[in-house]
Amino acid sequence: MLALSQEWVQSWSRSARIIGMGVLMGLGAGASMELSIEVVQGVRFDLRLVMVSLSGIFGGPVAGLISGVIAALFRIQLGGAGVPVGIAVTAIAVGLGWAGFVLRRRFGLRPSLIAALSLTEAMMPALVVLMLPQEARNVAAGTVMLPFMALTGVAFSLAVIGIEHSRYRGWLTHLTKVALSQAPDFFYIKDRQGRIVLANDAAARVSGLAAGGDAVGLTDFDLTDADRAQVLFDAEQALFRTGVPIVDFEEDVPQADGSVRTMVTTKRPIFNADGSIAGLVGVTKDLTERLALERKVSDTRAELDVVLNEMSEGLARFDDAFRLVFSNANYRALFPLTGEARQPGAHIRDILKAVVETGEQVLDGLAAEDWIAAVIEKMDTGGEEQVKMYDGRWLLIRSTPLRAGGTVVIVSDISDLKEAERNLMAVAEQMRVLSITDALTGLHNRRDFDNGLAAHFETARREGFDLSVILFDIDRFKAYNDTYGHPAGDSCLKRVAASIRDNVKRPADLVARMGGEEFAVLLPNTSLSGAQKVADNIRGAIEGLSMPHSGAENGRVTISAGVAALDREGRIETGDQLVEKADRALYAAKANGRNQVVSAPLG
Template identity: 40%
Template sequence: MGSPWSELLANLAVVAMFVSVWIHTHVWLDRKPAAIRAAAFGLLMGAGAIILMLTPMQIQPGVLVDLRATMIAVAGFFGGPVAGIIAGVMAGAYRAFEGGIGAFAGAVGIAAAMLIGVAGNLALRGRSPTMADIMILGAATAAGSLLGLSVLPQSVLQIVLPKVTLPSTLLIFVSVAVSGLALYQERRRLEALHSRRIFKAVVETLPDCLNVKDLDGRFIVANPATAELMHATNAKALIGKTDFDFYPRETAQRFRQDELAILATGVPSTIEQHLHHDDGTDGWLATLKAPFRDKTGAVVGLITHNRDITARKRLETELAESRMRLADALAQMADGLVMFDQDGKLVLCNARYRAMFPLTADVRVQGADYRDILRASAARGEQIVPQGTVEDWIGSIVATQMQASKRQVRLTDGRWLDVRTRPTGDGGSLSLFSDITEAKHLEAELLVANEKLNLLAHRDGLTELLTRRAFDEALALEFARGKRSAIPLSLLFIDVDWFKQFNDHYGHPAGDECLRAVAGCIRATARRPTDSAARYGGEEFALILPETDARGAFVIAENLRGKVRDLGLTHAGSEKGIVTVSIGVGTFDPGSAPIEIADLLRRADEALYGAKAAGRDRVHGWRPHLSEPHSTGGRRRL
């Protein structure tokens, strides 16, 4: 084993490599949504953390020290919660896979780094980080790494602390600072580049003409709109030229006189200009001219912004034609449109609106009162009127016309209409009616499908018992009820003995049939409505027994064990010769010392361990002394 400095410096090189990879490749994701970029950043940083854990400094078996906290904190700080969580979950999953006595300490360190990075990102509140922020992140991450070390067993901590505290915290600070500064500089470069691109894009896509001329009237900058106005091939064709090269001399001379007047006063001014082209076309411009100054304040040119207002002049002559087009548009609309004045009189509607109400189309005409229309609709059975008087119903609808609102109307023929109403400036209202019948049918079908999916999500597809998630919910509910009502609660953990050998010998299809048969015995045992049976994972099952003390749970467990034996399923890989189960019993007794759900799970698990250690095919209950071998580490299996 090399010195901590040399091994952690090697880690530092890995950190630099992954940060460099992101800096040189992230441009491929620039056009992707922010969530995808964050996920990609989190995946890369998580992969880096795993690589770092593949080349750690091992203090003793199961105790690994590396710079993984750098990758996780940087992911959360620069990539946000999505990136931080992805990197943290990846690193945590791999550290759990590696195991060892330092697994829990590693998980704590990973969680601390993830929380520090994400919290730092949220603290920025959308602003770009500064170098001071990065230094704070480095210090916080280095300090957070000590949190993971602090949960190691005392005997291990005494060995680890002197060896790695200084090198690991210092190099974590340095690696976070260096990585953060590299990403900070890259972000500043991208922001500057983005700003230039935005400015260029705005100028080039601006529908108005924007250009800059020197003191002699020659173009030095122009956007495409200027070229289009002057009938030039493109903006580059204007550079070095003057208005005299594109307009008739009279027009160009008038423009030059306006420019000289602005240059003489040095004050920006807005004027209207009438222009003529050599091809005989003409138009009007609203023009803003302002002096262009250098850093010393001296006038070196003229900035011109032209807005073509020719269309405004033409609008007056096109008003009648526009009204005709509006009428055609109303007639062809797929939605119904109606307008009422401040007195509730219909002033405008299209044909589609009347077609939506065939039983009252004759009364939905200009001048009709909205209340009379609604009375006719109710009297002719066109709309479904809620319980109460018709006048109350009419009053509630008319009241919605005075404010922005949205409601749905159900007609007696089965159709549904969506009504969006907006008040008009003169005190009236405008309503848009859309047929949403098909959408309503789809919504009903979707609700039915969702109910089916919700049922499937709570049932294991193989055994039809509850899933692990549904089990957790049921246990939490029953445990809370037991504590609240001071009633006992028992939990059985059931494990099929030597199931791996069964699968290896008979094959997975036979293994599935075996699990189904065992699940059937468990269902037959869980006879009360409050009993909850679940497939806990693989060949493991769990049974929640509310209002059941330890003695009763033992009886039920023995009954279940006997049911499985009675199946008589041949098992060549078992010393029993048939399929059997081992069962651990854990009980919450309100009269004993208070415990939490985790304690109940641990007790049942330790009892199951005892049953398996005692030879399998038996039921064991939890005893306090049995918890000693399980004080560290996770669930054990023989």
């Protein structure tokens, strides 16, 4: 909700934004408590601390304090033995939010700061556990602490990235609207009937209206004389029929005071997702003063040539026969292998042939003649294209046809921009992997297992394929943790996870940690007997690790497993039912003495 409302929120006063952030995040913390997990009587785990910290980081100390007070009131209302601990850690979350606000204002939300804040936030569930009474602490540490640490860290980091992105997007949208409304050019959007859907204030004022909103619903027949309105209407209807934009249409427009002003208009179609034309967007500029200025500077061409040669972009002008009229030095420098061919009088076809012969540009598999024809067509119609050069550089080439004939080509080096895009995509992929990975073992997490199960279950039901699920549980793992300590317990989990992964070979198979000491394997296209063999292999491999376990029946770490498979009669209707069936088999294995595999019968 916060992300979707950023454009609206940007129009609020600063104090309203602060209070709104505090109240919204406080209510979110309260909602999180309504969905909390009660570990023991009166002790609850939820994500309210994430909400409180985020409020302080993005709203400031006042917003964080408001959220903290609301969250504390919600916790008091719920009651229970965990109220003092809940209020204490809420206060700590407020402090973390304040610290994050100061660091964000000073350094910006760079990745290192996000990582540091996320790690700190992830430690909050551990702090809660340490503050609990001994009995509750033991239960929480062995059940929910690690999952909630991982969930808190991931939720916090994703929320920080999402909120920062939405704040920037809302600010940018607001800035764009303000810029358009204050722009001196006439900006407007029309539907297919020629009715104005949107207009800025400048467009409204030139038509005698007070503001852009006054023009909505009107047509040119309401704003100018009938003859001129008919000419504009016919040209726009031709645009709707053909999809060809009106580019730099220049006209002399009589004014109410008897003067004449020169206007230039560009109108381009607005396309629906299916390719049909929904309307047009137009920009009209008043060229009167500019034309007068151009007449005054007509004798300063030499100075203009100096300016063109000093600009960072490459600039070239071709006549209507596609012969080069002039170009600046940077245009030739951007094409080092064909710079000598890009001289005044050279035809574009000869220049492009030189590009092909030297291999200066990557043609993306097109035949040379096809590529040359496509480039010439784009110069004739206008447009832009990103091209890759022989040396790894990327250039943006923009071609603009001139009303008087010919084409202007502007070339920019966008290599840094392309590199930034690649880096952004790499970060996005890293975040995707983190969201589906169990932090301790490197296996898939519960959420990714559930998604994979849902997809494979539907495919198996629809196509009649086999599908099996194995659930594993480390025998007497709580006793292992109590005897050897949690670091040793983590090491045990990692070794068990690695052994399971080593014994599941196919790319389509999915190995996940479901939480605590429980693991799962999803086996598409595998029958019950095949899954039984896989489970037996894994059980034997883990027993073969010979990890000492004084609290186990045979003195070493073992696992119990439950196996279930999808039957062909369709008696299992959901993936959850398949998992429940495997879970019952797992409990049977543990009840029968552990260190064994039990398969649930089909049917």
